[in-house]
Amino acid sequence: MDPSRKRKIRLVVALGAALLLAGALAYTSFSASSEARTPSQLAAGSDPGRSYQLTGKVADGSVRRQGATITFRVRDRDGTGSVPVRYTGTVPDPFREGREVIVTVRRQGGVFVGERDSLVTKCPSKFKSADQPAR
Amino acid sequence: MGVLGRACLILALGVALYGIAASLYGVRTGRREWVASGRRAVYALAFLVTVAFVVLEVAFLRSDFSFDVVASHSSTTTPTFYKVTAVWSSQEGSLLLWIWLLSLSSSLVLFLTRHRLREVAPWATATLLGFGAFFALLLVAFAPPFGQTATPPLEGAGLNPLLRHPSMMIHPPMLYSGYTLFAVPFAFCVGALIARRLDAEWIRSTRRFTLAAWLFLGVGVLLGARWSYSELGWGGYWAWDPVENASLMPWLTGTAFLHSVMIQERRGMLKVWNASLILATGILAVLGTFLVRSGILDSIHAFGASTLGVPFVIFIGVLIAGSVALVISRRVELRSEHRLDSLLSRESIFLINNLVLVGLCFVIFWGTFFPLIAEALTGTKASVGPPWFDRYTVPLVLALVLLSGVGPVVAWRRATLASLRRTLLWPAVAAAVVLVVLVPLGAGDRPLALAMFALAAFVASVVGQELWRGVRARMAMSDDPAPLALVALVRRNRRRYGGYLVHVGIAILFVGVAASSAFRHARDVRLSPGQSAKVGGYDLRYVKPTAELANEKISLGAVVDVRKDGEQVTTLRPTRGFYPSRDVEQFGPIGRYFEGEATSEVGLRAGPTRDLWTAIQPDIQPLMPIIAEGNRRFAQSSGDVQGLVIAAIAARYERQPPPATFRIIVSPLVTWIWVGALIAVGGALIAIWPVGAGARRRATAGYAARVAREIQPAPPARAEPAARTRARA
Numbered sequence: 028m029d030p031s032r033k034r035k036i037r038l039v040v041a042l043g044a045a046l047l048l049a050g051a052l053a054y055t056s057f058s059a060s061s062e063a064r065t066p067s068q069l070a071a072g073s074d075p076g077r078s079y080q081l082t083g084k085v086a087d088g089s090v091r092r093q094g095a096t097i098t099f100r101v102r103d104r105d106g107t108g109s110v111p112v113r114y115t116g117t118v119p120d121p122f123r124e125g126r127e128v129i130v131t132v133r134r135q136g137g138v139f140v141g142e143r144d145s146l147v148t149k150c151p152s153k154f155k156s157a158d159q160p161a162r
Numbered sequence: 163m164g165v166l167g168r169a170c171l172i173l174a175l176g177v178a179l180y181g182i183a184a185s186l187y188g189v190r191t192g193r194r195e196w197v198a199s200g201r202r203a204v205y206a207l208a209f210l211v212t213v214a215f216v217v218l219e220v221a222f223l224r225s226d227f228s229f230d231v232v233a234s235h236s237s238t239t240t241p242t243f244y245k246v247t248a249v250w251s252s253q254e255g256s257l258l259l260w261i262w263l264l265s266l267s268s269s270l271v272l273f274l275t276r277h278r279l280r281e282v283a284p285w286a287t288a289t290l291l292g293f294g295a296f297f298a299l300l301l302v303a304f305a306p307p308f309g310q311t312a313t314p315p316l317e318g319a320g321l322n323p324l325l326r327h328p329s330m331m332i333h334p335p336m337l338y339s340g341y342t343l344f345a346v347p348f349a350f351c352v353g354a355l356i357a358r359r360l361d362a363e364w365i366r367s368t369r370r371f372t373l374a375a376w377l378f379l380g381v382g383v384l385l386g387a388r389w390s391y392s393e394l395g396w397g398g399y400w401a402w403d404p405v406e407n408a409s410l411m412p413w414l415t416g417t418a419f420l421h422s423v424m425i426q427e428r429r430g431m432l433k434v435w436n437a438s439l440i441l442a443t444g445i446l447a448v449l450g451t452f453l454v455r456s457g458i459l460d461s462i463h464a465f466g467a468s469t470l471g472v473p474f475v476i477f478i479g480v481l482i483a484g485s486v487a488l489v490i491s492r493r494v495e496l497r498s499e500h501r502l503d504s505l506l507s508r509e510s511i512f513l514i515n516n517l518v519l520v521g522l523c524f525v526i527f528w529g530t531f532f533p534l535i536a537e538a539l540t541g542t543k544a545s546v547g548p549p550w551f552d553r554y555t556v557p558l559v560l561a562l563v564l565l566s567g568v569g570p571v572v573a574w575r576r577a578t579l580a581s582l583r584r585t586l587l588w589p590a591v592a593a594a595v596v597l598v599v600l601v602p603l604g605a606g607d608r609p610l611a612l613a614m615f616a617l618a619a620f621v622a623s624v625v626g627q628e629l630w631r632g633v634r635a636r637m638a639m640s641d642d643p644a645p646l647a648l649v650a651l652v653r654r655n656r657r658r659y660g661g662y663l664v665h666v667g668i669a670i671l672f673v674g675v676a677a678s679s680a681f682r683h684a685r686d687v688r689l690s691p692g693q694s695a696k697v698g699g700y701d702l703r704y705v706k707p708t709a710e711l712a713n714e715k716i717s718l719g720a721v722v723d724v725r726k727d728g729e730q731v732t733t734l735r736p737t738r739g740f741y742p743s744r745d746v747e748q749f750g751p752i753g754r755y756f757e758g759e760a761t762s763e764v765g766l767r768a769g770p771t772r773d774l775w776t777a778i779q780p781d782i783q784p785l786m787p788i789i790a791e792g793n794r795r796f797a798q799s800s801g802d803v804q805g806l807v808i809a810a811i812a813a814r815y816e817r818q819p820p821p822a823t824f825r826i827i828v829s830p831l832v833t834w835i836w837v838g839a840l841i842a843v844g845g846a847l848i849a850i851w852p853v854g855a856g857a858r859r860r861a862t863a864g865y866a867a868r869v870a871r872e873i874q875p876a877p878p879a880r881a882e883p884a885a886r887t888r889a890r891a
């Protein structure tokens with residue numbers, strides 16, 4: 028086989044492989060992703076098996092601890108809709124009532140159960156927000 | 163002082179713009195004095211920004227709360243060490259740090275190349291000043307660090323407790339040094355493209371800057387991992403957080419670039435690829451800064467302040483458009499001088515290694531930006547978690563470690579299967595031995611981790627074998643004893659042996675990563691004093707609580723006794739520090755001391771084979787009635803009395819401790835990660851170290867000889883041996 032043709036075949040094979048991989052990447056990322064929802068969206072409806080990324084604020088006065096499990100309500104950033112969340116394990120240091128959190132949850136009955144280690148608290152600069160209760 | 167700082171920044175913007183104009187005018191008209199003036203503008207920029215940085219540092223050290231930035235990020239009670247570092251905890255201060263480090267590395271590279279690269283350097287100067295002008299503009303117009311108030315508050319907010327960690331001193335400057343140093347090869351690549359001087363000269367002149375950028379960025383990333391492991395009370399070192407990913411991406415493309423430039427230096431190939439790689443690296447470095455500073459993606463590091471979003475997006479857009487246009491318009495000059503001779507050659511292994519690294523970077527890029535991609539395509543924000551990242555990155559990293567073992571021993575141009583079999587026989591045996599030994603020990607149910615152990619053994623023995631061969635050859639020639647021969651060998655070719663050491667270090671690092679992620683035991687338990695929990699073969703008993711008031715925080719913790727098979731191993735003391743909130747109205751005069759930020763000080767016993775890691779979350783709920791009563795009764799009391807009340811509440815916690823939540827992790831070989839990293843840093847330092855005059859003469863002579871060979875083709879009969887000697891070189 029002449030070399031230029033060989034190179035062309037090589038190029039086509041390489042590009043094909045790259046495209047296949049990129050396709051797999053795109054496909055799996057959509058099926059493995061968890062959709063971001065606000066508490067009121069989740070309250071309006073959710074599939075039991077699917078995981079969602081819940082974003083909102085920890086409602087004031089809602090945090091209860093039972094053993095290593097914490098239950099709390101997450102409310103809309105600016106609004107009143109809220110959903111109950113059960114989370115087992117240690118929470119990040121900045122976790123606090125009124126703090127903005129992101130947690131991956133699945134619905135089990137009427138409660139949203141947080142995935143282990145998925146709770147993230149939006150933090151550092153928001154250190155200021157503790158001084159500014161208006162926020 | 164604030165006026166001085168503001169003036170310096172405005173002047174810096176002016177000087178940067180002037181420098182761009184002067185360099186461009188100088189290079190277009192061929193008037194060298196204008197080019198020199200443009201270069202001096204860089205030095206002037208460095209001077210002005212240094213003054214501005216010093217002004218801000220002094221303001222922090224003097225706790226001058228008339229500066230808004232100081233008032234919101236420091237306080238009189240902040241320890242001096244953290245006053246120094248608080249500068250870059252603010253948005254404004256960190257941008258100032260960026261431009262300061264950029265101006266220093268730009269000055270250094272332009273000073274070192276002032277007599278060389280006459281066509282390329284002016285364009286590079288203009289590009290570097292372009293970065294400088296952009297950041298100066300941000301500091302002047304969008305995030306001014308010298309904003310002042312006429313009525314300064316008496317006390318500042320203090321440094322965020324989460325940032326009070328020794329790493330704060332070094333982690334951000336390391337990352338930013340890496341980012342800004344990558345601007346140097348970026349700028350020279352742009353210069354080389356515009357000037358159409360596309361030999362390897364710009365690569366050679368900036369090689370040590372690229373290596374330093376790679377080293378600093380890598381160290382920065384690892385320090386971040388280490389910080390997260392020891393501070394966040396979560397027990398992991400990597401979470402695929404957008405900001406972590408943002409710093410890893412330019413490091414990966416930079417790693418690819420460091421390898422592929424060798425092919426351009428030796429064989430004049432892959433020019434389009436190299437140019438694209440370093441341009442992408444530079445853009446990713448700016449993107450990394452943007453991700454941290456804009457808060458566009460949700461992250462624990464998202465520092466908010468979205469006013470910077472628009473200028474950053476415009477700047478990145480300009481960088482991308484300019485880079486693509488440059489590469490496309492210079493595609494003729496970028497054509498390869500040679501063809502790939504064989505699929506079994508150093509070139510092709512490096513090429514595959516590059517593809518793997520870029521693939522890794524692409525996976526991370528896709529996952530990091532998936533929320534934005536998904537929102538654009540489907541209208542809903544969605545994100546992917548660590549399992550998705552692991553699924554792609556683990557196989558790619560395995561391939562990478564394999565290649566880092568094969569690459570160094572494959573000959574340039576064309577290798578034979580027979581020679582490869584000879585050199586790889588013993589390393590393959592070593593890998594097989596590791597497999598055979600580890601499978602009965604129970605590693606077999608984690609095939610990916612097992613594969614990593616075998617591959618690491620393979621890499622280590624390849625490098626060991628190479629060193630052994632080199633030393634033996636040297637001893638045969640010089641009669642030196644083995645250690646001396648080793649030193650001489652490494653000194654003769656620092657770049658090569660430094661690189662080998664980096665490979666070994668990275669392999670060890672990944673052994674640590676594989677072992678600690680596959681074989682770790684983690685448990686969250688709630689214990690009362692006297693109770694114990696069993697984790698990974700260890701018995702941990704909560705002996706007694708501790709309470710301490712110090713350094714403006716209340717530390718509630720525990721003494722945890724660790725035993726294995728009844729024998730005491732160690733005693734751990736995890737604590738959690740509560741920092742006061744400044745919100746007296748909401749939490750009350752006493753309550754505010756318990757309702758502010760809290761940070762974990764983990765109880766860690768690190769060892770060569772396993773780490774015992776504990777964090778505690780004391781339950782302060784039972785204290786709430788007492789705190790509420792304190793709020794009522796001592797609202798009007800003096801600070802001293804309130805201090806006594808707080809001490810009494812802490813003592814009460816110690817006397818009647820409620821159960822506390824513990825996270826306990828027993829994780830093998832975590833120490834290997836840090837040790838591997840140190841070895842890699844050592845290797846990089848060997849490669850980066852300035853070469854003595856003699857060695858440089860030898861290297862340039864070798865290069866000259868190669869050029870001579872290339873322009874004067876050897877007679878056909880002798881072509882084959884010539885190729886072989888080059889392959890050995």
